[in-house]
Amino acid sequence: MELIIHTFGTSISKDYNSFVITNQNGRKKLHCDGVTSIHIGKGVQITSDAIMLAIENEIEILFVDKSGKNNGRVWSNKYGSVSTIRKGQLSFTTSKVAVEWIKTIITQKILNQQALLLAISSSTSSGLNEVDKAVSRLEDYIIKIQGLKYEHLHDISATIRGWCRKRSIPTHSERLNPSSFTAKLALKSA
Template structure:
């Protein structure tokens, strides 16, 4: 299970082989064997004994900010990128393998976006020109060929195609939403509307899961391919997250059409500069989103011929990337 600490002023300690959580005047004890991850989303007190218990049992311990972005995490010292893989990752940017990985991540993302639009159209006719254009962009990416001399230009083309598809996707997605949740465009931190607020927090949770899987698989999350020059942080996470955004989008969309969202889940951020005004999720909103997201990620899909939890496919994919790097570079 995931232990989500969302109540302001919580107290996390340990007793024997159990985590002890005190919050809102209540006390709970959970055996360490039942916990696979601890997620801290608000201010509270954590004892070093509790941290040690988590680390000694290889339990991922992550802290998120108000927007769901990972602030930091505790790891067992045995985790970390293998030096051989890390050295090869540094060479990956301009190689055929790196180019093919990027093509696969982005084309999979686009196909998932199409799948979601079709799923939630509820029999309504989607704009055929939009789907046709999306298909065309996917085809263009799949047909691109590796050229060492023009590799940077080719990556730029992929990013431009991705941006075009994303604009069409979110425009169409908004039109499929109930009117009260529709939005003009993607807005990040702070979000300008409820839908983007939920989406941003969900992506933040997903970032943490991708980073965790990269590290366990021996990959250095700071050495990316497509986003190598655009980010000074976990660049590989920004690369590898693309195929999985679908599950966050699906989570938020379903919450909206199920009428489970209300104004009380959001706190309004008012700044001196109007451009910095927006919304962020409060405790109740986080609990709702995390619960729904975990429900979706807990479902099983066919993966390499076996029924596998969606969340587990992330780590399996990271191991595949790691093995390819070791084998082909």
């Protein structure tokens, strides 16, 4: 249940494992088990004990304006919280799965661009030759992207961004063994 409190003068406090909501109409007690988030509007007070109860039970507290737009939030740093999600995202970027995922995303975007070009060209007869060339070049990019064989995202990022022919950025394995990368650069310049 989402607890939305925006009545001016309302206060939220804690009583054992329950939130106590007090306003001019009376007092209501809600056990924390049924609450998933608390939305607090302007003119509402909340005690630090109530905030700690929400954090302990992984209940998100959102501070909202009159229109319901989120201006701030308080949440738990336990498993499943935003910090854990960020750590998972960071470890994903260093995995081989990330390389395949980004190749799939970029390929789909190129396919969408091809579809757009073909849709536009079907409505107009002028420029069909340029559209065909562009669609063909985009198809070449798809083949290049699918042909990339790297294990780490940072190894292919420069290649995808600019399709640079000369590799002046070391791969992950070359970073671990810098002498091999230096030797490759010396051979290229010779």
